[in-house]
Amino acid sequence: MSGIFKFLSGRIRGGGYALKGAFLLVRTEASIQVQMLIALIVTFMGFYLEISKIDWMLQIFAIGLVLSIEALNTAIEAIADFIHPDFHNKIGFIKDIAAGAVFFAAIAAFIIGLVIYIPYFN
Numbered sequence: 001m002s003g004i005f006k007f008l009s010g011r012i013r014g015g016g017y018a019l020k021g022a023f024l025l026v027r028t029e030a031s032i033q034v035q036m037l038i039a040l041i042v043t044f045m046g047f048y049l050e051i052s053k054i055d056w057m058l059q060i061f062a063i064g065l066v067l068s069i070e071a072l073n074t075a076i077e078a079i080a081d082f083i084h085p086d087f088h089n090k091i092g093f094i095k096d097i098a099a100g101a102v103f104f105a106a107i108a109a110f111i112i113g114l115v116i117y118i119p120y121f122n
Helices: 002-028 030-049 053-083 089-121
Strands: none
Touching: 002 030, 002 053, 030 053, 030 089, 053 089
């Protein structure tokens, strides 16, 4: 029984770390705060316009994708700054690539939003 307890307590502890990380992101990162505001706006729009279940799934996926990639970008930037606090071309390259990943996710989310919401405004 102690093996199962140890496994479950480890998973609960891991969930606590994840929740702590999410709160840290929302509290300290302006980019995440902006993305959360956009997520709240489109969520209210979804309820107001009564979008379909498929549209909800796409919207939730898009929100989760952008927030996740934004969080990974933040982590990559923090690691890069910790390793090499001064400007360095390779560190700049790494940070630009991580920001590019956020750009791709944001463009995909924007297109999903257009597909969902344009029909309501025509």
